[in-house]
Amino acid sequence: GENVEQHPSTLSVQEGDSAVIKCTYSDSASNYFPWYKQELGKRPQLIIDIRSNVGEKKDQRIAVTLNKTAKHFSLHITETQPEDSAVYFCAASLLMTTDSWGKLQFGAGTQVVVTP
């Protein structure tokens, strides 16, 4: 089945600097890669996603890149601000297979701390 690994587990950055979080996945059948942000005491919310037919997607200060050959994808946050402090999760979703279709598998999360 699919396995998603996420690094680093914690990331401290100075306000204004960039943050990068990396994830790898194991199943080449996966075709959807979302990123979720979970603020303290709140539910995870989607911030950006990418499908396997594109290599990069941007939305203001955040971007995601996907390397299908290497089976890894990354989240980039530029010009970080204190409100970016949260736990970020990557995920991978499998195409229909014989026994695990539709599974949405998450990485372990990255705690990002932005210091002023």
Added chain:
Amino acid sequence: DGGITQSPKYLFRKEGQNVTLSCEQNLNHDAMYWYRQDPGQGLRLIYYSQIVNDFQKGDIAEGYSVSREKKESFPLTVTSAQKNPTAFYLCASSIGTGSEAFFGQGTRLTVV
């Protein structure tokens, strides 16, 4: 007000008892998921369902059971066979594979 609702927010259970966590959505989503969240371990998939009357085990299904009798509802039962049930449980739903998942507010279960 559309969305996905979990109840209760806090739940206390005595050892040896089964307990059921509720998850209801009015988003007309086909897919529903249950995750367990422990500190430092991310979101671990317990069960998921893509259609009514069908569901699949996730990575940590032992000691849990689910049903999907209605499209709107996906209750999770934590049985006495679950060795360490104290955790934060999150339910989510999505239109289907490859689409945004919306999460409920979560249920914090404590075994006393």
